[in-house]
Amino acid sequence: MTDAVIQIVDLFKSFSGMPVLNGLDLEIERGRITFIIGRSGGGKSVLLKHIIALLKPDSGHIFVDGVDIVNLSERKLNETRRKFGMLFQDAALFDSMTVGENVAFPLREHTRLKAAEINRLVNEKLGLVGLEGIDNMMPSDISGGMRKRVGLARAMVLEPEILLFDEPTTGLDPVMCEQVDELIVNSQRQLGATSIVISHDIPATLRIAHRVAMIYEGRIITYGTPEDVKNSDDPVVQQFLTGEAQGPMDLGD
Amino acid sequence: MTKILETLGGFAIRSIEEMGQIMMIFINALLWTFRPPLRVRALFKQMEFVGVNSLFVVVLTGAFTGGVFTLQTYHGFSMFGAESLVGPTVAFAMARELGPVLTSLMVTGRAGSAMAAELGTMRVTEQIDALYVMAANPVKYLVVPRILAGILMLPLLTVLANFVGVVGGYIVAVHLLNINAGLFIGNIVEYLKMGDILNGLVKSAVFGGILTLIGCYKGFYARGGAEGVGRATTEAVVMASVLILVSDYIMTAIMF
Numbered sequence: 001m002t003d004a005v006i007q008i009v010d011l012f013k014s015f016s017g018m019p020v021l022n023g024l025d026l027e028i029e030r031g032r033i034t035f036i037i038g039r040s041g042g043g044k045s046v047l048l049k050h051i052i053a054l055l056k057p058d059s060g061h062i063f064v065d066g067v068d069i070v071n072l073s074e075r076k077l078n079e080t081r082r083k084f085g086m087l088f089q090d091a092a093l094f095d096s097m098t099v100g101e102n103v104a105f106p107l108r109e110h111t112r113l114k115a116a117e118i119n120r121l122v123n124e125k126l127g128l129v130g131l132e133g134i135d136n137m138m139p140s141d142i143s144g145g146m147r148k149r150v151g152l153a154r155a156m157v158l159e160p161e162i163l164l165f166d167e168p169t170t171g172l173d174p175v176m177c178e179q180v181d182e183l184i185v186n187s188q189r190q191l192g193a194t195s196i197v198i199s200h201d202i203p204a205t206l207r208i209a210h211r212v213a214m215i216y217e218g219r220i221i222t223y224g225t226p227e228d229v230k231n232s233d234d235p236v237v238q239q240f241l242t243g244e245a246q247g248p249m250d251l252g253d
Numbered sequence: 254m255t256k257i258l259e260t261l262g263g264f265a266i267r268s269i270e271e272m273g274q275i276m277m278i279f280i281n282a283l284l285w286t287f288r289p290p291l292r293v294r295a296l297f298k299q300m301e302f303v304g305v306n307s308l309f310v311v312v313l314t315g316a317f318t319g320g321v322f323t324l325q326t327y328h329g330f331s332m333f334g335a336e337s338l339v340g341p342t343v344a345f346a347m348a349r350e351l352g353p354v355l356t357s358l359m360v361t362g363r364a365g366s367a368m369a370a371e372l373g374t375m376r377v378t379e380q381i382d383a384l385y386v387m388a389a390n391p392v393k394y395l396v397v398p399r400i401l402a403g404i405l406m407l408p409l410l411t412v413l414a415n416f417v418g419v420v421g422g423y424i425v426a427v428h429l430l431n432i433n434a435g436l437f438i439g440n441i442v443e444y445l446k447m448g449d450i451l452n453g454l455v456k457s458a459v460f461g462g463i464l465t466l467i468g469c470y471k472g473f474y475a476r477g478g479a480e481g482v483g484r485a486t487t488e489a490v491v492m493a494s495v496l497i498l499v500s501d502y503i504m505t506a507i508m509f
Contacts, residue, residue: 049382052385052386053385054382054385054386074390078388078390081385081386081387081388082388084386086383086386088379088382088383089379090378090379092378092379092380092382092383093380093383094375094380094383095374095378095380096371105387105389106387109387109388109389110387110388
């Protein structure tokens, strides 16, 4: 048996009658990079929000380190959440704070570090995403790609055990994409972090993922190493990987 | 017929649901208020926003309300030669009713709407989710400082509105209507009791709580992008204004 840090069991969720997750099962292995792929609007972000308990499932269980987080009290939930860092799809920076204050926020909330030490860590993390020296700017004054990288720095500043990335490279230029991918790989290699990445970048997925899971119609239809997925004989998986408009995939209405 | 009942029933269910959500956020805010640490910086920032930044509009409202009320009272009182009572009547009205209510309505339009818009934007851009993810409770972080600021600042603004209102009344009465200045001031001192002012201040503290709570509530549960934020803002102003007027009647009936 593998060491699963997150176990998702029979998860159901629907929004105003429309089922999005339909009995989804998934195990995330500790210290690995798992990519989740699937159609836009197919429930990938919804799944990620369940993992960090921003959404409550209609039924099913989510175990983080063996603790079912579905019906946890807020105090207990916050303990669990401290294991996580998350990058939101549109970065979700606090627009009333400067870039530096945004990255410092988790440190101020959860550590007793001195201001100088916080500054050092903030600059170090901003340096990692290629943005040193912009800590006094406001989020509204920088580009979308820069905001995303600041969000990345904020997610990683506490060096959490589990990192969730909601489309970390969408909207970045090719060189920056490469750097962000490298960042994900390095955080896993150096810190042993578990990463869950939602991505539409199939080549990057096949290159850096340890495990790939594909969501289709509210379930995981394939799970395995990139090799397994590439060699899958499921026509839906093959259609998605090659990006053909014609095929068995139900494109909905 | 069934159609009408259906509509009424739907309305009732939505209203009860809404009341429940408001109570939940209120109780949550209450609990978090007494859980350390108190966010002093955030509180001061909100006090500045609700209080200091409302000074101009409150002074303007107070002065003109006092002035026009003096004109109207004089019009009536002069018919039976009671011009000497214009002063205390204006002071009563300002302290007990017009000061608290008009100040609160102005601050609702200024700060209550802004709170709904700000929290609503934070909701639709996932900033509130981000707070949850970073294990920082958004009720404590966003709602508590705002409600406290409302409860603390509204009485102060009301005192100012009362004072400026009486000054406005004085200017109109003494300089335009030629009422004796000593009579105007002397009768206010004679008839206006501390209790009148205090009751008005208690009311204004309650109004301050209402307008910030509703502003936060509407923003917190905003949905549907820019349009949703706009709707939340409008609804916050309408709902807070109505609640202020209704609770004003209830409190007046109990206190006086």
